[in-house]
Amino acid sequence: MARPRTRRRLAARLRNPQCRNRSHRNHAGSRTVTPTDSKFEVAVLGAGIAGSTLAAILARHEVKVLLIDSGTHPRFAIGESTIPYATSTMHVLAERYRVPELAPLSNFKDTATHVSTMCGQKQNFGFVYHEPDAPPAAEKANQVMVPIWWRTEAHWFRQDIDTYVFNQAVRYGAVPRLNTCISDIGVDPHSGAELRTSSGETFTAEYLVDATGFRSVLAERFGLREVPTRARTHSRSLFTHMIGVEPYDDVAPLRYGQPSRWHDGTLHHVFDGGWLWVIPFDNHDSSKNPLCSVGLTLTGAAALADREAPDKEFADFLRRFPAVAEQFRTAKAVRPWVSTGRLQYSATDTVGDRFCLTAQSAGAVDALFSRGLANSFQTVNALAWRLIAAAREKDWSTERFVGVDAIQQRMFDMHDDLAYSSYVAFRDYDLWNVMIRVWDTFNFYTEAALAHTFSRYQTTGDDELFRTHERLDSGLAAMMRELLATARTTCEAVDRGELTPGDAAATLRAHLEQGRFWPTYMPQGKPDTRYFYTNPDLTTQFMYWTRTEAPQRIREYFA
The missing domain is CATH 3.50.50.60 (FAD/NAD(P)-binding domain)
Structure with a gap:
């Protein structure tokens, strides 16, 4: 537009x-200067x-x-x-x-x-897929680890x-x-x-x-x-802080075999129509905070429907997904629920x-x-x-x-492409399993490009490096825009009923393979791998690949 x-x-x-x-009236003591x-x-x-x-x-x-x-x-x-x-x-x-x-x-x-x-600490991005009134399946879960040998993100x-x-x-x-x-x-x-x-x-x-x-x-x-x-995305949320939320690792009806505990990161319970976030602040020994951030985001018809009281709406959601409800058996909200209108x-x-x-x-x-x-x-x-x-x-x-x-306009459009495409992909796990790879590819390369720019700045002190980077006019940036545009147009075709989720998954998988974003030995390049983790040796090998064997637009940036 x-x-x-x-x-x-x-x-x-x-x-x-x-x-x-x-x-x-400004009350005394409300400011220090x-x-x-x-x-x-x-x-x-x-x-x-x-x-x-x-x-x-x-x-x-x-x-x-x-x-x-x-x-x-x-x-x-x-x-x-x-x-x-x-x-x-x-x-x-x-x-x-x-x-x-x-x-x-x-x-x-x-x-x-x-x-x-x-x-809290954040060692992973976790995604567990659910279907209403059905037990979760071990083969329908994904996790992207933040390597602890590199750094740990935070809640x-x-x-x-x-x-x-x-x-x-x-x-x-x-x-x-x-x-x-x-x-x-x-x-x-x-x-x-x-x-x-x-x-x-x-x-x-x-x-x-x-x-x-x-x-x-x-x-x-x-x-x-x-x-x-x-915005093509259309969603709303309800959220609060709770006490007594159980780690999903302790109450899940099955063992997924993921490399990192769900509770050690941000857990997304994903389903057709939205997702639930679980962000614990108490997931390490030195934490002094017993709380957990909990939020339910809804899209599709649920985003347009008349809203019930948020606590009742959350309880109704838990009844539809018994495996998720196990996390909240003894949980209590410690602050009033917030229920939004459309977020976009x-x-x-x-x-x-x-x-x-x-x-x-x-x-x-x-x-x-x-x-x-x-x-x-x-x-x-x-x-x-x-x-x-x-x-x-x-x-x-x-x-x-x-x-x-x-x-700012570019950030908005890219985020909208990611969110919209993901909500469409939530309708079918196979499509979502490919969309996670689209997101992780974008997530990795945008951060790696910034880190590479920062490393050069630390060596040279040249501030112009940042000014060049923010324009995003490199070949690598163009690859990321093309990737998100492909995801969006493919998912729009699914939305219109012109493409099945299975065909859409094949289209996105082909784009990732033809673009050669990842060498075949990386987990993102293996279609059946659902848990992404890299050790230092594999990372070193991959970074060498970005400078020597990767597609030209990747090599040019990291040379």
């Missing part, structure tokens, strides 16, 4: 819906993980930053399961922008040691993680204003933004970053939301005169494959160096930020 790319002159005032039903100057170079709306990370980087580079939020810390948030691209990007942010406090968030061990003992207890990053932003000099409602915003292409709080204070900024999330006040006020969204939303433009919508403000697709954190940090990485340069050069022209819009 074509998207307008018109430069907008956005000068307006709005009422902030996030302030409704809130007191207009009172600004003596109301003029800033950058104002960041939203002190969540994305806004606080950006503010920490900017403040570290002596950009005068206002970090403002209508809420406080600590607070509940989802987006708890990290993936290699997200943590690798966090490592890049720590070194590229010289904010070493971000480095512990690049792996589980350092997170648990230096940030929070309330987080972030977000209230601790977000508070930690927020505190680093303040430590570096960002001016915090929590529990502060913005009642009016004016954005002028020539002079910047003016913010007025419900208590009567006024702040000005040369540039405005909206990191408030799906209720983005700028997107709504300036008509930037696509209506309807271009998008924007025609994410950059305008003197403002930018970041990641979750710009758009969102689905929690499947845990892309949210990765997309947020990728946006921060692309936006931070532009804002630092703009502040130094006193040049806030829209043209220098348009690349951020291209990045």
Whole structure:
């Protein structure tokens, strides 16, 4: 779908819906710093993980930053399961922008040691396939291991993680204003933004970053939301934190023979019509957190149906899948369930005169494959160096930020291709078994490309390497786009009834084989292998292959 790319002159005032039903008084102690100057170079709306990370980087580079939020810390948030691209990007942010406090968030061990003992470990991505009112089958399960000899990913207890990053932003000099409602915003292409709080204070900024999330006040006020969204994915979720969730390894009706315990990673119970996530925070000896994040995501007719109370809807789901229900025999929710409407939303433009919508403000697709954190940090990485340069050069022209819009729109479309294709594939295990390989191929090569760029940067110190990488104009990036496009168009044919799931699986398998994404000795290249694990020797052999025998577009990138 074509998207307008018109430069907008956005000068307006709005009422902030996030302030409704809130007191207009800021309570004593709600912030630790009172600004003596109301003029800033950058104002960041939203002190969540994305806004606080950006503010920490900017403040570290002596950009005068206002970090403002209508809420406080600590607070509940989802987006708890990290993936290699997200943590690798966090490592890049720590070194590229010289904010070493971000480095512990690049792996589980350092997170648990230096940030929070309330987080879980993630040694694998687990997928167990279920059919209603039928016992699960051992041959219908998949697992992608994160090799522990390389690193371990994490299950972030977000209230601790977000508070930690927020505190680093303040430590570096960002001016915090929590529990502060913005009642009016004016954005002028020539002079910047003016913010007025419900208590009567006024702040000005040369540039405005909206990191408030799906209720983005700028997107709504300036008509930037696509209506309807271009997303093909259509899903909704209900989620909470629970106590007493049993490890699936201990209650499953059969033994799957997977290399890593399901409970040591993020478990996805997959079925035709959706999936259930189980993200434990208590899956290692040093954890101080007995909780588990649980969320049910539904698509198809269930995404459109009238919703029951979420606790009843969850109980009805468990009755349909007795094997899953065994995990929740003694489980209890420790906080109210959240039940969403449709999850997908998008924007025609994410950059305008003197403002930018970041990641979750710009758009969102689905929690499947845990892309949210990765997309947020990728946006921060692309936006931070532009804002630092703009502040130094006193040049806030829209043209220098348009690349951020291209990045965010591309991320949205790729994530949508993955999620939509996967939901179609959930209808048939054989198709899903191939779609996992599509996802893992994309997941691996995008992270490997970033890691390769980072390695070269560590050797040369050349920041231009990152600027080249973010354009994604390499042959390898084109291969990834072609792979996702093939998955999407193939699954669209299944959706329309023009192709059987079996024929679709054969089409995608042929594309993977003809593209030679993997040598035959790698598990991803073996059609009957459902558990993906590589040891150091196999990884060394594979990396040599990427430089010597792989298809040209892969060799060119890793040479």
